Amino acid sequence: MSESDRSRILQAIIAETEPHPHILGLWEQGSAAFGRADDLSDLDLMLLVEDGHVEDSHAAVERALQRIAPIVQRHVLPQPTWHGHWQAFYRLQGTSPYLLVDLCVLQASTTNRFLEPEMHGRALVYFDKTGWVRQEPTDPAPVAERIRARLEADAAFLDLFAPFVRKEVLRGREVDALGFYNGLVIPRLVHCLRSRYAPWRHTFGLRYLSQDLPTDVYAEVRDLLFVGSAADLPDRTDRAMALFRRTLAELQSLDLIQLLEETR
Known part of the structure; x- marks a missing residue:
């Protein structure tokens, strides 16, 4: 995996999702949120959407990915997932086998936000239209x-x-x-x-x-x-x-x- 591949994928997803009327926010977690991202890191992305707009929102991400390269593997977790959100993993043609795009789609009404900084690090927020993405100390x-x-x-x-x-x-x-x-x-x-x-x-x-x-x-x-x-x-x-x-x-x-x- 090269940093350029990672950056191109991320920028394509931002460009496709930020103008979407029902997509409210996008941020990165995983190793990047702890300052540990390296050449072997994948992309752990959280997409916040209005309730009822999971399908059209993850479809927007998939359009962005297809503009970079064909999706050669797409694994959607069976519903209901353990955390209650829609989640899928993608690999693009011609990229490193380590460069998975891990996409989790959260509806705005959820209370399980994966934003506890002590557990999940400091989220890298790419856009947040409503101020929903807040990280406060956990009780x-x-x-x-x-x-x-x-x-x-x-x-x-x-x-x-x-x-x-x-x-x-x-x-x-x-x-x-x-x-x-x-x-x-x-x-x-x-x-x-x-x-x-x-x-x-x-x-x-x-x-x-x-x-x-x-x-x-x-x-x-x-x-x-x-x-x-x-x-x-x-x-x-x-x-x-x-x-x-x-x-x-x-x-x-x-x-x-x-x-x-x-x-x-």
């Missing part, structure tokens, strides 16, 4: 409550099911053991670590871990993730559980709201 109290509830559930879940990794190794079911480890143990450990070091993004899973965790903690997680053989799984599980419990104990000694305030 930490509901976030703290969600973190507490999930940590409590995760601790109980791991006490019950982390031993299943060793059980499946003893049975010779190596794939089952790996499934329990990667599917049950690691996600809960990562959530706990995120809650401690990047609590606003506690639900982000493995994404951005190298930026969100201290270097030594990230190195430990990386080592736990790359398993050499099934015989390593019981020891890795024990280490993961020990790290989970240490981190959980530390979190329980902290004021989560204060932690969230400190990590905005």
Whole structure:
């Protein structure tokens, strides 16, 4: 991907959508909103439209893309999406396989705006006709409550099911053991670590871990993730559980709201 391709696509979309009477705003999120965009970044675009104008609005974006190059791949997420908005991914002929256009279309009445700066960075606003695109500090109290509830559930879940990794190794079911480890143990450990070091993004899973965790903690997680053989799984599980419990104990000694305030 070249920066010129990225810029040409963006400028074409702005030129097509800004005059559209039912399109109210356009902004970019993703790595660009954190100042981390590089030659491998895609385009994470949010399009704000009047209610009832999703179809004609994303069609306008597609016209802009077709002016650059033919659309060779178009993947529309099945409705309803987990976030409630229309979303699709596009790849253009002749561009890098990394240069996806990730388009999310929001209707003006939505309350789920993806504009929390602590989670999504500082949006790059290309136009905003109504002043709708506002980023204000997020109330930490509901976030703290969600973190507490999930940590409590995760601790109980791991006490019950982390031993299943060793059980499946003893049975010779190596794939089952790996499934329990990667599917049950690691996600809960990562959530706990995120809650401690990047609590606003506690639900982000493995994404951005190298930026969100201290270097030594990230190195430990990386080592736990790359398993050499099934015989390593019981020891890795024990280490993961020990790290989970240490981190959980530390979190329980902290004021989560204060932690969230400190990590905005």
